[in-house]
Amino acid sequence: MLRTAVVFLALAAPAGAAEFACPRGAADFLTPIKWSAEVLDVRTVEVRLGVQNPTDKLIQLVDAWVYFIDGLDREIGSYALSPGFQIAASGGNIDRQVVDPSFDATLATLPSTSVTICTEAVLFDDGTKQTF
Numbered sequence: 001m002l003r004t005a006v007v008f009l010a011l012a013a014p015a016g017a018a019e020f021a022c023p024r025g026a027a028d029f030l031t032p033i034k035w036s037a038e039v040l041d042v043r044t045v046e047v048r049l050g051v052q053n054p055t056d057k058l059i060q061l062v063d064a065w066v067y068f069i070d071g072l073d074r075e076i077g078s079y080a081l082s083p084g085f086q087i088a089a090s091g092g093n094i095d096r097q098v099v100d101p102s103f104d105a106t107l108a109t110l111p112s113t114s115v116t117i118c119t120e121a122v123l124f125d126d127g128t129k130q131t132f
Helices: none
Strands: 029-039 046-053 059-069 074-078 093-098 114-124 130-131
Touching: 029 114, 074 093
Parallel strands: none
Antiparallel strands: 029 046, 046 093, 059 074, 059 114, 114 130
């Protein structure tokens, strides 16, 4: 029988942890709030991620990647936020995705795991675009 691992964490980098360097885009725009990783079966891991919008504009489209980093600064897994993911002005939303089976949900449940959102571009509801 497969065990299901679920974790909800408030996201704060552990003391002394090196900041993850985004391969592209900026790590200081969209803020991860809470997240969970759940093993549904041997081939399926579902991730739920709360994301905060720091602007006073509704985000209509987003080009961003989510990176999970363990306490040894190793990438556990990553995935692209849903392109049509909308986030209310000065609000948040939850992205829910089934991710690649190589995503290690067991390691993701460790308390030292951190999340970084690397944002490349966003499109606001007023038609303006911001790139990073």
